[in-house]
Amino acid sequence: xxxxxxxxxxxxxxxxxxxxNYEVPNASPDxxxxxxxxxxxxxxxxxxxxxxxxxxxxxxxxxxSCAMMINGRAHGPETGTTTCQLHMRKFADGAHITVxxxxxxxxxxxxxxxxxxxxxxxxxxxxxxxxAPTGTAPDAxxxxxxxxxxxxxxxxxxCIGCGACVAACPNSAAQLFTxxxxxxxxLLPQGQPERYKRTVSMVNEMERWFGSCTNHGECSAACPKxxxxxxxxxxxxxxxxxxxxxxxxASQT
Amino acid sequence: MTxxxxxxxxANQKEGADAAESLAxxxxxxxxxxxxxxxxxxxxxxxxxxxxxxxxxxxxxxxIGFVIAHMIGNLKLFIGKADINEYAEWxxxxxxxxxxxxxxxxxxxxxxxxxxxxxxSAAASLTITNRKARPVRYQxxxxxxAANFASRTMRWTGIIVLLFxxxxxxxxxxxxxxxxxxxxxxYDNIITSFQRWPVAIFYIIANMALAFxxxxxxxxxxxxxxWSNPRLSVLRKNGAIGIAAIILIGNVSMPxxxxxxxxx
Ligand code: HEM
Ligand code: FES
Numbered sequence: 001x002x003x004x005x006x007x008x009x010x011x012x013x014x015x016x017x018x019x020x021n022y023e024v025p026n027a028s029p030d031x032x033x034x035x036x037x038x039x040x041x042x043x044x045x046x047x048x049x050x051x052x053x054x055x056x057x058x059x060x061x062x063x064x065s066c067a068m069m070i071n072g073r074a075h076g077p078e079t080g081t082t083t084c085q086l087h088m089r090k091f092a093d094g095a096h097i098t099v100x101x102x103x104x105x106x107x108x109x110x111x112x113x114x115x116x117x118x119x120x121x122x123x124x125x126x127x128x129x130x131x132a133p134t135g136t137a138p139d140a141x142x143x144x145x146x147x148x149x150x151x152x153x154x155x156x157x158x159c160i161g162c163g164a165c166v167a168a169c170p171n172s173a174a175q176l177f178t179x180x181x182x183x184x185x186x187l188l189p190q191g192q193p194e195r196y197k198r199t200v201s202m203v204n205e206m207e208r209w210f211g212s213c214t215n216h217g218e219c220s221a222a223c224p225k226x227x228x229x230x231x232x233x234x235x236x237x238x239x240x241x242x243x244x245x246x247x248x249x250a251s252q253t
Numbered sequence: 254m255t256x257x258x259x260x261x262x263x264a265n266q267k268e269g270a271d272a273a274e275s276l277a278x279x280x281x282x283x284x285x286x287x288x289x290x291x292x293x294x295x296x297x298x299x300x301x302x303x304x305x306x307x308x309x310x311x312x313x314x315x316x317i318g319f320v321i322a323h324m325i326g327n328l329k330l331f332i333g334k335a336d337i338n339e340y341a342e343w344x345x346x347x348x349x350x351x352x353x354x355x356x357x358x359x360x361x362x363x364x365x366x367x368x369x370x371x372x373x374s375a376a377a378s379l380t381i382t383n384r385k386a387r388p389v390r391y392q393x394x395x396x397x398x399a400a401n402f403a404s405r406t407m408r409w410t411g412i413i414v415l416l417f418x419x420x421x422x423x424x425x426x427x428x429x430x431x432x433x434x435x436x437x438x439x440y441d442n443i444i445t446s447f448q449r450w451p452v453a454i455f456y457i458i459a460n461m462a463l464a465f466x467x468x469x470x471x472x473x474x475x476x477x478x479x480w481s482n483p484r485l486s487v488l489r490k491n492g493a494i495g496i497a498a499i500i501l502i503g504n505v506s507m508p509x510x511x512x513x514x515x516x517x
Contacts, residue, residue: 008392012272013279019392072396079398098393105388108282111272118281170400172386203303204288211386212302212379214407215473217399230481237479239303243294 001027001093005040007052008100013110019098029089033076034059034066036088053112061085061224064160067167068113069100074164074222082162082224102167106174106209117163119209120177126205127198128181130190143189150188157184158225168222171211176219178206179231186238196242203239302382309375310477312368313470317496319365320463324503327443331506331516334440341439369418376411403469410466417459424452444511453512460504468497 002025010017024040031039034056041051057065066083070076076086091097101109106119145153159180166174182199185191191198213232220229290297298304326344329337348357403410424446428434433445447453472493475485510516 006393012274012276014275015272069391069393072391072394073398077396100391100393103387103389103391105386106282109389110279111276116279116282168398170395170397170405171383173383203301204290207302208285208288209282209386211383212306213476214379214383214404215469215476216397216401216404218397221398229476233476233479233481235479236303236307236477239301240307240479243298243304 001029001088001091003027003036003088003091004094004096006096006098007113008109009052009112010101010109011050011111013108017109017112019100027088029087031088032059032084033068033070033086033088034084053110053114055114056084059084062160064162067102067115067117067162067164069102069167071098074102074168075162075224079221080224080226082160085224102163104163104166104172104210106172107163107166115163117161120161120163120174122209123174123178123202123205124181127194127201128185130185131194134190145188153184153187155225156180156182156187156227156231159184159223159227160225162224164222164224165219165227166210168218169211169213170216170218171214173213173219174206174210175213175232175235176223176227176229178202179235180227182235182238183231186234196238196245196247199235199238200242203235302379305375305379306477308371309379310474312372312375313474315364315368316372317467317471319368320467320500321496324500327507328503330440330443331510337440337443338438341437369415373411373415376408380408401469403465404473407466407469410462413459413462414466417455417463420455421459443507444517447508447511450512453508456508457505460501463504464497464501467500468493471496 002023005022005024006019007022008017009020022040022044024036024043027036027039034054037052037054044051055065055067057063059066061082061084064082066075068075068083070083070086075081075083076090078086078090099113101113102115102117104115107115107117109115157180159177161177163177165176166172169175182202185198186195215229215232217229220227289300299308326340327337329340344358346354348354397405423429424431425434425439425442428436428442431442431446434442447456472489475481475489480489
């Protein structure tokens with residue numbers, strides 16, 4: 001199959017960028033989108049041109065490195081899919097595809113399609129962990145966790161930190177990321193002692209960098225792990241509760 | 254955390270640096286100042302976007318309550334002149350004989366004004382925050398997957414509603430621009446106002462905007478207040494459609510039927 005690409009090129013963080021047009025005449029429908037980029041880059045290198053810089057690592061949808069706005073959607077037209085798991089068979093022969101980096105003040109473009117997502121690391125550093133050493137895995141059923149709760153903690157923990165939520169959000173809000181990172185700890189017994197402290201500090205850090213939520217739902221629709229908006233509601237409730245809570249009397253709940 | 258807000262980012266780098274040089278010296282996104290957590294707690298609370306959104310949702314809920322109560326009262330227009338005038342008189346004397354006349358009415362007015370002020374200042378402040386969060390916009394067309402017309406026009410429908418509230422008070426509370434307006438003659442004032450077709454059209458458009466605003470606002474409110482629960486989400490989805498439809502039909506019926514001469 002043949003595809004026409006319009007890709008954002010930018011040589012450095014402070015350089016102005018622009019769209020460039022490329023044609024890939026010999027794409028296979030079985031290729032992933034990143035493999036299409038590899039074919040294009042090989043072609044560019046053969047011609048002596050700079051290859052297009054883009055982030056990627058695992059190529060199996062679990063690391064969260066790949067990040068591209070494809071035809072106006074984060075990670076392209078497929079739902080619940082990362083760019084590396086998006087296949088060319090989802091596009092028509094002769095398709096015109098526009099590729100742009102994530103856009104957010106907190107995610108500056110470093111080069112071409114690579115953006116700096118370290119603002120996410122700042123949020124994690126501010127509380128996305130459990131301070132006490134938790135030791136080795138305890139015996140099963142020593143700490144009882146309702147099955148439904150364990151399942152939703154797992155759902156939240158599925159976040160791979162790719163930044164699609166921020167990229168897709170009309171407000172550049174990072175609520176879905178932060179809520180997922182809070183919930184996978186705040187739902188489980190081990191997360192309770194620091195629940196409110198964690199919520200306040202991670203939310204405060206998030207709000208330094210990102211916009212605020214207006215409940216469009218674009219984040220969840222773009223999320224390759226389809227993380228639910230309900231986690232955002234949980235974060236909102238915990239944050240406001242934390243302002244009123246007598247934390248000296250807060251026990252395990 | 255290693256970076257502080259004093260740290261220089263490439264955004265402030267010396268002029269004339271080429272791409273390779275600025276890439277080599279890249280130190281990260283411009284670091285915003287840390288959250289300010291000093292001062293009285295209400296001010297600290299207001300500084301947080303999530304808390305602001307919570308206050309916005311509470312004030313919005315109060316306003317929805319008002320809009321519904323106001324509509325039910327006004328629909329007495331269709332029962333008859335004596336009924337709606339009696340209702341207006343009841344509002345003025347609410348609380349009688351415990352409190353002097355108009356005291357309860359003024360408490361409600363002050364409460365509504367406070368709700369409008371909180372709601373709009375939160376909306377304005379969050380809109381500025383959100384604009385700043387994406388200084389360079391997308392250069393290609395976005396393709397939205399979930400955002401709908403109502404959610405994307407909240408600022409516009411909100412502004413239309415605000416302008417409408419101002420005009421509505423001038424028109425029916427103070428009688429500005431209506432030469433036949435007389436204090437206390439609620440029925441006649443409404444009819445003579447709505448018989449002017451530009452006024453009726455403005456009322457109809459503004460209430461359509463209000464219905465869209467409430468359609469998204471009602472369901473957004475659940476998330477902002479942290480009410481997420483499978484049972485509530487049924488109420489959330491159907492309630493948004495139901496409330497928006499009721500408000501649309503109820504409020505539009507009055508100017509529409511009067512201007513077309515169907516009523517009275
Ligand atoms: C007077 C002018 C008004 C302006 C400028 C305004 C503006 C806004 C904006 C920008 C939002 C946030 C949008 C979002 O969450 O996506 C909002 C939310 C909302 N508005 Fe308004 N609005 C106004 C009047 C009203 C009125 C009269 C009502 C009620 C009848 C109302 C009820 C709501 C509700 C319930 C929300 C959702 C709150 C939340 O989830 O945080 N608004 N408004
Ligand atoms: S490359 Fe790892 S998720 Fe796509």
